[in-house]
Amino acid sequence: MSQPTTPDVLILGAGAAGLAAAVALSGAGATVSLLERRPFAGGRAYSYTHPALNEVVDSQHVLLGCCTNLLDLCRLCGAAEHIRWYDSITFLEPSGAKNPPRRSEIAAGSLPAPAHNTLSFLRAPMLSLVDKSRIALGLLGFLRGYPVRDDEPFSAWLKRTGQTERAIRHFWEPIIVGTLNDTFERCSTRYAGQVFYESFLRSAAGGRFGIPSQPLSEFYGLVARLAVQQGTVLHYRSSVESIEVLPDGLWQAVASDGSGGVTRHTAPSLILALPFEQTARLLATLPEESPQRQRILPLLSHFIHAPITTVHLWLDRAITDLDHAALLDTRIQWLFNKTRIRSLETASRSVEIRDSEQTPTGSHYLELVISASHAELGQRPEQILHSATDELARFFPEFRQAKVLKSAVLKEARATFSVTPGLDRFRPAAEAPGGNLYLAGDWTQSGWPATMEGAVRSGRLAAEAVARATGNAANFLAPGLPPAGWMKWL
Numbered sequence: 093m094s095q096p097t098t099p100d101v102l103i104l105g106a107g108a109a110g111l112a113a114a115v116a117l118s119g120a121g122a123t124v125s126l127l128e129r130r131p132f133a134g135g136r137a138y139s140y141t142h143p144a145l146n147e148v149v150d151s152q153h154v155l156l157g158c159c160t161n162l163l164d165l166c167r168l169c170g171a172a173e174h175i176r177w178y179d180s181i182t183f184l185e186p187s188g189a190k191n192p193p194r195r196s197e198i199a200a201g202s203l204p205a206p207a208h209n210t211l212s213f214l215r216a217p218m219l220s221l222v223d224k225s226r227i228a229l230g231l232l233g234f235l236r237g238y239p240v241r242d243d244e245p246f247s248a249w250l251k252r253t254g255q256t257e258r259a260i261r262h263f264w265e266p267i268i269v270g271t272l273n274d275t276f277e278r279c280s281t282r283y284a285g286q287v288f289y290e291s292f293l294r295s296a297a298g299g300r301f302g303i304p305s306q307p308l309s310e311f312y313g314l315v316a317r318l319a320v321q322q323g324t325v326l327h328y329r330s331s332v333e334s335i336e337v338l339p340d341g342l343w344q345a346v347a348s349d350g351s352g353g354v355t356r357h358t359a360p361s362l363i364l365a366l367p368f369e370q371t372a373r374l375l376a377t378l379p380e381e382s383p384q385r386q387r388i389l390p391l392l393s394h395f396i397h398a399p400i401t402t403v404h405l406w407l408d409r410a411i412t413d414l415d416h417a418a419l420l421d422t423r424i425q426w427l428f429n430k431t432r433i434r435s436l437e438t439a440s441r442s443v444e445i446r447d448s449e450q451t452p453t454g455s456h457y458l459e460l461v462i463s464a465s466h467a468e469l470g471q472r473p474e475q476i477l478h479s480a481t482d483e484l485a486r487f488f489p490e491f492r493q494a495k496v497l498k499s500a501v502l503k504e505a506r507a508t509f510s511v512t513p514g515l516d517r518f519r520p521a522a523e524a525p526g527g528n529l530y531l532a533g534d535w536t537q538s539g540w541p542a543t544m545e546g547a548v549r550s551g552r553l554a555a556e557a558v559a560r561a562t563g564n565a566a567n568f569l570a571p572g573l574p575p576a577g578w579m580k581w582l
């Protein structure tokens with residue numbers, strides 16, 4: 093693909109945000125260069141072949157039907173065919189001294205929104221009638237939407253609305269800690285409310301649960317391929333070390349390839365589609381008096397990271413027929429049965445496997461996710477593995493007979509930024525730096541918490557800002573899902 097020496101736009105970072113910006117702008121006819129420090133696209137949504145295990149691992153990412161921008165991007169590049177959809181979530185309680193594990197299912201039924209989950213919710217044994225009535229009263233508060241202001245911690249809302257201890261453990265915690273990835277004190281009611289409004293109340297379609305069935309780097313590889321087909325020049329292994337404004341007003345990024353090679357890339361417009369700490373690092377390479385540095389750098393000290401730890405197990409047998417489940421009353425929030433989830437891919441590629449529940453190497457791959465894993469960050473992998481497998485046996489007695497063939501513990505210390513109460517006023521808009529410098533990334537003012545949807549929205553918003561500034565106003569954002577059923581009248 094031929095490319096002028098100076099493209100219209102330079103984008104740093106080929107995560108969901110940078111890719112979304114590149115697809116929007118190159119699709120609209122702009123020339124785009126995209127620099128990524130790793131040898132693959134997808135950013136934090138990545139997979140790789142574990143060198144010691146010789147298995148392709150990733151930290152399972154999920155999306156919801158209300159992620160309209162992410163889904164639109166997936167449809168454009170063909171990745172939508174690699175999403176498995178589910179209309180129900182299984183909640184499992186562990187076995188006790190006298191009782192076996194117990195299963196509750198929350199599934200959309202035939203009643204119109206916002207009542208679509210009501211029947212399964214009323215039947216769920218994991219909650220008592222009192223718990224359910226408290227939850228229902230709490231949800232009623234989000235019926236007309238979620239708060240505009242983000243200063244109330246979700247912990248205060250739980251108290252204010254009289255949520256019971258079990259309602260918190262069995263309902264609010266698995267969903268909020270699983271989606272916002274931090275403690276209730278470090279999550280604002282605004283974003284907790286958004287999760288429930290969009291996924292539980294507004295429409296049944298918005299709450300559908302989607303899981304990429306491909307390893308994540310392959311999944312995002314399809315988005316990168318589309319950007320390249322549209323003319324984006326994608327430079328892998330280009331780690332940008334500094335940025336500056338040249339005397340002719342062009343932006344320049346200086347990148348190293350990791351083996352001593354240095355390249356310089358210039359363009360009239362520069363989008364930083366990086367995590368907040370990398371954005372801070374590059375802004376700090378601008379002169380101290382630079383307005384872009386002065387406007388943005390002070391905001392970034394208000395952001396904090398939250399970790400996710402995942403435990404990966406390859407067993408000699410299947411221990412469950414569930415594809416995924418929320419595990420209650422443990423450190424583990426979610427179980428993903430990766431062999432079953434990925435079997436869609438192996439089936440479509442006609443790989444010879446003995447039964448649909450085995451990997452080509454004959455083992456059964458499970459992933460256990462520990463969200464907001466602050467405690468696990470300081471623990472040794474063997475300790476985490478030991479406690480996770482102990483807990484797993486309480487949900488799946490078959491696990492006691494199974495042999496663990498291989499295992500791995502992955503800690504992502506900087507998995508997400510936390511939507512701490514009051515953070516919104518520090519989340520910059522795409523055009524906030526000024527001077528043809530733009531920001532993207534899940535942490536910017538996307539209106540969403542740290543998610544792939546938030547990242548894609550931010551990339552599209554940055555692309556819109558670039559287009560506006562160059563006199564080519566364009567609308568790249570996909571509309572949200574319309575309210576369904578009775579929600580149309582609210």
Ligand SMILES: Cc1cc2nc3c(=O)[nH]c(=O)nc-3n(C[C@H](O)[C@H](O)[C@H](O)COP(=O)(O)OP(=O)(O)OC[C@H]3O[C@@H](n4cnc5c(N)ncnc54)[C@H](O)[C@@H]3O)c2cc1C
Nearest residue numbers: 105107108109129135136151153154332533534543544547
């Ligand atoms: C373990 C884990 C589980 C998650 N689960 C979910 C989930 O289930 N659902 C969900 O929606 N979200 C989930 N997330 C969050 C989601 O991954 C992020 O919100 C999203 O991917 C952020 O995209 P981004 O483009 O903003 O940033 P990133 O993905 O971080 O992309 C930034 C890119 O910039 C590159 N880069 C950084 N510095 C430089 C530099 N100096 N020069 C060049 N390139 C650079 C990086 O290599 C990276 O590719 C999870 C995250 C983790 C870590």
